[in-house]
Amino acid sequence: MPDHLTTWQQTREQVPWRDVIPHLQTPVRAVQDGFIAHATAGEDQQRQSLLLTAYGDVRSAAATGADLTPNLTARWNGMLRGIPAAGFRQGLALAKNGRDRYGLHPDTQRRYEACLSESADLTIPVAARAARAHLDVAFFHPYDDGNARLAGMVLHFVLLRADIELDEVRPILTTVRRADDPEGAAGFARLVHGIAAATHRRWLRSSTPEQQPMTP
Numbered sequence: 001m002p003d004h005l006t007t008w009q010q011t012r013e014q015v016p017w018r019d020v021i022p023h024l025q026t027p028v029r030a031v032q033d034g035f036i037a038h039a040t041a042g043e044d045q046q047r048q049s050l051l052l053t054a055y056g057d058v059r060s061a062a063a064t065g066a067d068l069t070p071n072l073t074a075r076w077n078g079m080l081r082g083i084p085a086a087g088f089r090q091g092l093a094l095a096k097n098g099r100d101r102y103g104l105h106p107d108t109q110r111r112y113e114a115c116l117s118e119s120a121d122l123t124i125p126v127a128a129r130a131a132r133a134h135l136d137v138a139f140f141h142p143y144d145d146g147n148a149r150l151a152g153m154v155l156h157f158v159l160l161r162a163d164i165e166l167d168e169v170r171p172i173l174t175t176v177r178r179a180d181d182p183e184g185a186a187g188f189a190r191l192v193h194g195i196a197a198a199t200h201r202r203w204l205r206s207s208t209p210e211q212q213p214m215t216p
Helices: 004-012 035-039 045-061 070-081 108-120 126-140 146-162 168-176 181-204
Strands: 093-095 100-102
Touching: 004 100, 004 108, 004 126, 004 168, 004 181, 035 168, 045 070, 045 146, 070 108, 093 126, 108 126, 108 146, 126 146, 126 168, 126 181, 146 168, 146 181
Parallel strands: none
Antiparallel strands: 093 100
């Protein structure tokens, strides 16, 4: 089987992150919090509680302008699973019913940390940075469980740190991504950008002139 983590690291370098979408004008306000609406749509009350607790911490950390680090992702992963802060996986990881295989190499943790730090590169549009960070978590698969949920948290953190809210997240959080698909990764960035832009338009339509941001 291929090592899908190695595949993703190669794919990641093929995506023109700086050019795939334009920069968003911020702030972006939402009529409703799309993540809360998505998280509370199911019937599993315990899962909802864990998701909302972790999301609250994500929002708090984003408001401080914190750096995205493995310590933060370990904390959120622990919150999502209802355990203390999680440790980085110690061996091979499998996902998608065993179809994807994520290897562990001597430099995997270092590369994971470096990829997270790139979410602060302001030369790249924030929606592209958020999409890339989401895929980094998905394909590094850093913890034994909860990585898909964590990827959604990381995406929101990057957006919220840039003062961007979303009123719809289901298309972002429910589509399965491939490690070997650079066009799919670029399309994911376009999806995040498109939903953020649509969120802003919907907020403008719903708000009074006094609530709307001033333009130069």
